[in-house]
Amino acid sequence: MPIKIPIDLPAYTVLSDENIFVMNIERAQTQDIRPLQIAVLNLMPIKIQSENQLLRYLSNTPLQVEITLLQTKTYTSQNTPIEHLKKFYKYFDEVKNKKFDGLIITGAPVETIEFEDVAYWNELEEIMEWSKKNVFSTLHICWGAQAALYYHHNISKKALKKKIFGVFQHRVNKINEDLTRGLDDIFYAPHSRHTTTSKEDIEKNENLEILSESEEAGLFIIATKDKRQIFITGHLEYDRDTLKSEYLRDINNGKDIDIPKNYFPKDDIKETPMVRWRGSANIVFGNWLNYCIYQNTPFKLENIE
Template sequence: MPIKIPDKLPARNVLESENVFVMDESRACQQDIRPLKIVVFNLMPLKITTEAQIMRVLSNTPLQVEVDLLMTSTHAPKSTPKEHLLNFYKTFEEVKGDKYDGMIVTGAPVEHLEFDEVTYWEELKEIMEWSRRNVTSTLHICWGAQAGLYYHYGVPKYQLSEKLFGVFEHRVIDKKEPLMRGFDDVFYAPHSRFTGVRAKDIDKIQGIKILAESDEAGVHIVASPDKRLIFVTGHAEYDPFTLREEYFRDLEKGDNISIPKNYFPNDDTANDPIVRWRSHASLMFTNWLNYYVYQETPYKLDEIN
């Protein structure tokens, strides 16, 4: 089944070129089926790029998925055309009266700040609190995962000695969890961050569980007892060349940045990167949509509580 997105969203052309099944709104309305309603709170600066990444991993499912895009109202994005934001994005004021089957909170390049120093922190807190009663399951990514763990459970983030940057090996901790069904014992995921959370802090909190971790990258996937809150510290949704683009961007800025680990063959940037995470990325998002959203959400959205 396809993912349903606005007819003129730029991600549509990208996905169709990759043979991803995309359905326009007019065709979707003719199908007698209730799609899953997913809201994506996109905090990344390059919103159009992130849209395509998220839509891609949401598309590989037998379920019809309808996506709303959410942006901050307390912080004006600078790297995305205003016309695009006006055409495709909503603010919290516009959606807070709605209910959603699922929600995704993306990462954001604000790790150098304490949470309460982020300009839209109060707005994010309000949205995360709202999600408890109005969303069946929320998936938090990278900084979004750190923010969610801090807000919901008081888990602190820590500055790393250097940027965690590359593609790292992870192991499944709990094979019985539905989110991890079909995963290999060892799988790979990209990371790109300056801060992290620690297992010892999470282990102190009754109920929440670490589902996957890495010797190099640390805690990777965490779930609340009722699976309404999922936290993923990496970027499973990344495109094959995202880390390369970030690396050359940082070089041009004059940052002291190392070559992303386990990414370029022989650490030679002239080589195309080795892609070894996308099958598990697709599996993770499909499992989330199926087991934690579709299997749990009521048919009538207004019954979510």
């Protein structure tokens, strides 16, 4: 089954051109099936790009998925047309009385700011608290993962001397876990962050498990034992050129930043970056939708608790 999104959302054309099966809402309404209700709290500055990336992997499943895009009310993106936000996004107040099978909380470029100093922190706290009883499984990405570990489990982020930036090898810690099922023993994933989470802090928490990590990049996939909360410290959803765009942006802003590791052939920025994480991204997002949500979520959304 396809992903269910408005036909005029930019991702509809992008994914259709990639031969990914997307279905407009009008056609989906004729099918006698309950789609998975997935909300995406998009905290990334360039929201259309982030939509395309996430919807690409949420669509690679036999399940029908209906997406609700969320934005914060306490901070409005300066890098996305306001018309797009008004047309396709909702505020939390509009959905807080609903329940969802899944929720994705994206990363955000605010790592160097204390959590409580982020403009929308109070609103994010409200959403994360709401997710505990109104969402069956929540997937947190990069800064979103660090924010959730801090809020739910009192685990603080730690500043790095140098940004973790590039594509890194990871290993699977538990090969029989549903979320990592099908991943190679060694697989690749992009990272782009100035902060990290201590392995020791995670291991002290009896409800958390480390499912994957990297010798260079540190912890990668962390989850509660019931998989109701997933924390991914990197960016499996990134496109081929996302790290390149971030690198050129920082260089143009006069920042001292290294070329992303293991990304450009021969570290030549004129070369086309190699994508080595697409298969792993398809597996992890597919496993989350299938094993962590579809196989366990109540058929009646109102029974989520």
